[in-house]
Amino acid sequence: MASLFKKNTFTIKIKSWEYWPMWILYVPVFIQHFWLAIKARSLFFFLNTNPGIEGFILSDSKYKTLKLVPREFVPKTILVRPESSFEEVYGMMGEEQISFPIVLKPDIGYRGLLVSKIDNQSELKEKLKNANINYVIQEYIDYPIEIGVFYYRLPNNISGSIPSVTLKDFLSLHGDGQRTFQELVYTNSRAYLQKDKLEEKFRAEWGTVIPKGKTILLEAIGNHNRGTKFINGNHLITENLQQVFDELCKSMNGFYFGRFDIRTRSIEDLLLGREFKVLEVNGIGAEPTHIYDPEYKLYQGWKDMLSIWKISYEIAMVNRKKGAAFPKYAEAKRRWDSYRDYKRNAFLASS
Numbered sequence: 001m002a003s004l005f006k007k008n009t010f011t012i013k014i015k016s017w018e019y020w021p022m023w024i025l026y027v028p029v030f031i032q033h034f035w036l037a038i039k040a041r042s043l044f045f046f047l048n049t050n051p052g053i054e055g056f057i058l059s060d061s062k063y064k065t066l067k068l069v070p071r072e073f074v075p076k077t078i079l080v081r082p083e084s085s086f087e088e089v090y091g092m093m094g095e096e097q098i099s100f101p102i103v104l105k106p107d108i109g110y111r112g113l114l115v116s117k118i119d120n121q122s123e124l125k126e127k128l129k130n131a132n133i134n135y136v137i138q139e140y141i142d143y144p145i146e147i148g149v150f151y152y153r154l155p156n157n158i159s160g161s162i163p164s165v166t167l168k169d170f171l172s173l174h175g176d177g178q179r180t181f182q183e184l185v186y187t188n189s190r191a192y193l194q195k196d197k198l199e200e201k202f203r204a205e206w207g208t209v210i211p212k213g214k215t216i217l218l219e220a221i222g223n224h225n226r227g228t229k230f231i232n233g234n235h236l237i238t239e240n241l242q243q244v245f246d247e248l249c250k251s252m253n254g255f256y257f258g259r260f261d262i263r264t265r266s267i268e269d270l271l272l273g274r275e276f277k278v279l280e281v282n283g284i285g286a287e288p289t290h291i292y293d294p295e296y297k298l299y300q301g302w303k304d305m306l307s308i309w310k311i312s313y314e315i316a317m318v319n320r321k322k323g324a325a326f327p328k329y330a331e332a333k334r335r336w337d338s339y340r341d342y343k344r345n346a347f348l349a350s351s
Contacts, residue, residue: 052254059339107134112223164288171227175210259286
């Protein structure tokens with residue numbers, strides 16, 4: 001069985017475009033970008049889409065962007081710097097009344113890298129032992145539904161639009177009373193792509209038969225790179241949902257474009273603007289992640305990506321007319337260099 005899946009791993013990724021390398025998926029967007037850059041007379045027009053967020057494509061500070069969100073919708077969160085001692089970190093957690101379990105993640109993220117759910121003090125101490133980047137510690141929100149909502153608003157408009165809603169199906173195994181943990185992983189292509197990590201994490205259960213009807217959550221972090229299945233939730237786009245996000249975003253100065261990653265008690269609660277928390281706000285580098293639904297067609301995904309990037313251009317142009325100048329090359333390079341150095345340190349920390 002193992003050899004069969006080893007031979008098919010490449011086939012799984014080729015047949016499912018959700019796993020293709022980003023540089024391939026974004027070829028149409030790169031081409032469109034250069035055309036829009038010619039029209040804008042700036043390669044870096046996109047840095048003007050959200051004037052309230054300083055960063056490059058994927059280098060928004062999670063901590064700073066969450067500060068833009070009304071406090072009642074944000075989990076208790078602290079920023080941890082590399083020079084902070086564990087005693088200082090634990091003291092800050094106490095001051096903010098953050099208790100375990102928690103989520104630890106880099107302040108500038110990269111596709112789920114170094115994101116962990118931490119259950120106790122010793123685990124946190126071990127994770128922070130060799131920290132060389134800024135981290136965010138966030139209380140774990142134990143709501144059953146995680147959802148991504150993409151929202152944008154043209155600066156001259158009172159209300160905005162929601163072009164993308166994504167439901168997240170966390171990586172899990174469902175026991176049948178016959179197959180072992182390992183066999184269930186090997187016969188689930190999404191789980192199999194995480195096989196090495198799962199074998200290490202669930203070493204004690206690896207050879208045991210999972211009882212019929214038992215469900216085991218394999219990954220608590222809702223990231224595509226960690227095995228989460230993204231499901232197109234655009235049927236949930238309603239006037240009510242738009243009004244919830246119009247209200248949420250009206251006090252977010254300098255924010256016009258991005259995706260909110262949210263945990264909520266229920267879809268009904270979210271539509272009523274209650275019982276939800278914003279885990280992250282992703283700015284100019286945000287994707288309309290509903291396109292990674294396995295049933296979604298590649299051509300439709302490209303169409304949606306091109307539409308979203310054109311909107312970022314339109315917002316940037318309105319901001320320029322309102323007096324926000326496009327960043328010069330030196331400023332764009334400074335932001336890129338900062339992101340590159342941060343990403344390098346993050347990869348070093350993960351090795």
